[in-house]
Amino acid sequence: MILRRFSKHIKEQNWFAVFLDLLVVVTGIFLGLQVTEWNEQRKFENSLTVYYQRLIDDLNEDIAIMEASRDYFLVTKQFSENTLLAIQNDNQNKDSDFIIKMYQATQITTGAFARSTYDELLNNGTISRLPNVNVRKAIVNYHSTNSSISSIFDIDSNYRTGIRSYISAFVQNKIKDKCGDQRTYITPNISVTHLPKTCPVEFSNDDISQQLSNLSRYKSIEQDLNFHIAQIDYRLFDYNLVIMSAKNLLELLKQENKNSTS
Numbered sequence: 001m002i003l004r005r006f007s008k009h010i011k012e013q014n015w016f017a018v019f020l021d022l023l024v025v026v027t028g029i030f031l032g033l034q035v036t037e038w039n040e041q042r043k044f045e046n047s048l049t050v051y052y053q054r055l056i057d058d059l060n061e062d063i064a065i066m067e068a069s070r071d072y073f074l075v076t077k078q079f080s081e082n083t084l085l086a087i088q089n090d091n092q093n094k095d096s097d098f099i100i101k102m103y104q105a106t107q108i109t110t111g112a113f114a115r116s117t118y119d120e121l122l123n124n125g126t127i128s129r130l131p132n133v134n135v136r137k138a139i140v141n142y143h144s145t146n147s148s149i150s151s152i153f154d155i156d157s158n159y160r161t162g163i164r165s166y167i168s169a170f171v172q173n174k175i176k177d178k179c180g181d182q183r184t185y186i187t188p189n190i191s192v193t194h195l196p197k198t199c200p201v202e203f204s205n206d207d208i209s210q211q212l213s214n215l216s217r218y219k220s221i222e223q224d225l226n227f228h229i230a231q232i233d234y235r236l237f238d239y240n241l242v243i244m245s246a247k248n249l250l251e252l253l254k255q256e257n258k259n260s261t262s
Helices: 002-011 015-088 096-104 116-123 133-148 158-166 169-179 205-215 221-261
Strands: 182-185 191-194
Touching: 015 096, 015 116, 015 191, 015 221, 096 158, 096 169, 096 205, 116 133, 133 221, 158 205, 158 221, 169 205
Parallel strands: none
Antiparallel strands: 182 191
């Protein structure tokens, strides 16, 4: 209809009417583009709210796992330090408790950072469109730092290898069965690991004598255990650093999410 009217006005050389027709067309196109842009912006803002909440959930998961891992290694460190004192004290009774402490000092836990949401933001380019530059930098810095300290979960010292080489499989399995890792689910799919602080297991005198005889061949045990404790301390420092960083970013995202929905 507009095209027919436009042609009619040109034939009649009614240039004012032609101008009005063009103005109507251009205005319609402009308004259509504006409506499309507004809709896209609204969809993007809605998606930001979803992404912020997912990042918050990921951070809560990271904090729970890191705090549980830190607590796990604090227990391991206590077993390690008690074992070192016993080794250095020739007068201390070397009984079942001594064997258990030696073994429990080798226990480690593993885990991973929750980064599925961050990877999605990178892959679809949304990370570069986040309106708050400080939030964007904080998110990128957090995950970049975590990537560089991914070894936070790795402890594979000579002490761990040595103890598990000299203590018999029977004794190791008995300790693991009674006092091994305990899992608690924080979500239906995510669990954290705890290490019991005590282990009420008793071995026969023959078993104890056999383990002590085996361990007497482990000449560098004290030196290796010292280094093992130093490794644990290094990991504990990293855990506290990550936890603090995660909590700071969590508060920043909560505030940004609140601002985006207000």
